[in-house]
Amino acid sequence: MLREMGGIENRVYRAYWNDGLLDVFAAVGVLLIGIAWTFDFVVGGAITPALLVPIWGPFRQRFIEPRLGMVEFSEKRERTNRGRLLLVILLGIGAFALVVSLYVLRDRLALDPAVSVIAGLPALLLAIPAALTAMLVSTSRFLVYAALLIIAGGVGAISGLEPGPILVSAGVPILLIASTVLLRFLRNNPVANEDFE
Numbered sequence: 001m002l003r004e005m006g007g008i009e010n011r012v013y014r015a016y017w018n019d020g021l022l023d024v025f026a027a028v029g030v031l032l033i034g035i036a037w038t039f040d041f042v043v044g045g046a047i048t049p050a051l052l053v054p055i056w057g058p059f060r061q062r063f064i065e066p067r068l069g070m071v072e073f074s075e076k077r078e079r080t081n082r083g084r085l086l087l088v089i090l091l092g093i094g095a096f097a098l099v100v101s102l103y104v105l106r107d108r109l110a111l112d113p114a115v116s117v118i119a120g121l122p123a124l125l126l127a128i129p130a131a132l133t134a135m136l137v138s139t140s141r142f143l144v145y146a147a148l149l150i151i152a153g154g155v156g157a158i159s160g161l162e163p164g165p166i167l168v169s170a171g172v173p174i175l176l177i178a179s180t181v182l183l184r185f186l187r188n189n190p191v192a193n194e195d196f197e
Contacts, residue, residue: 016068017137017138017139018139018181018185019064019067019068019181019182019185019189020178020179020180020181020182020183020184020185021056021059021060021063021064021182022056022133022137023141023142023145023174023177023178023181023182024175024178024179024182025052025056025059026130026133026142026145026174026178027145027171027174027175027177027178027179028052028171028175029048029049029052030126030149030167030170030171030174031167031168031171031172031175032044032045032048032052033045033048033122033126033167034163034164034165034166034167034168034169034170034171035164035168036048036164037122037162037163037164037167038162038164038165038168039164063186064185066191067185067186067189067190067191068189087132091128091129091132098121098125117157118157119156119157119160119161119162119163119166120152120153120154120156120157120158120163120166121153121157121163122153122163122166122167123149123150123152123153123156123163123166123167123170124149124150124153124154126149126167126170127145127146127147127149127150127153128146130142130143130145130146130149131143131146134146141177141181144177145174145177148170148173148174149170149174151170152166152167152169152170153166153170156169
């Protein structure tokens with residue numbers, strides 16, 4: 001019986017993250033960071049997650065919960081999620097700090113190929129939290145996003161692009177996929193009770 005309940009919770013958990021809203025926020029984050037880097041406003045890239053994280057909850061309450069309802073998961077799953085989320089956040093912060101440090105020091109590096117590789121690092125390192133998010137929310141879409149970031153980082157670095165355009169080139173297809181998932185969810189799940197607030 002406990003195994004059956006765990007299986008049900010796993011299915012509900014996967015469905016809980018299948019609306020596409022987190023995907024859209026991730027895509028917007030990648031795009032905003034890329035735009036900030038394009039205009040040499042690296043600090044803007046640093047504060048982007050801090051701006052997006054607090055508004056995700058209200059957006060979910062407004063657009064998703066009236067269609068999906070609210071779910072309370074077991075304490076064990078919540079503890080696991082908190083640990084995984086902390087890991088994703090710490091790796092993201094660490095990756096960003098490493099990228100900014102290397103990018104600022106790029107002119108001191110002797111080899112031009114190394115400079116080119118450094119330009120692709122922001123996208124490559126953002127692929128790490130994307131892959132971890134796939135594990136956190138039990139959806140393979142974030143592995144696709146990680147792959148897009150890796151491809152954009154590699155191709156962009158080889159092509160001599162700067163980090164901003166590389167991130168934007170990854171963010172656009174991620175946003176297209178994410179928007180498709182979200183719009184499909186909204187279309188297939190109309191609000192059951194218009195008075196839900």
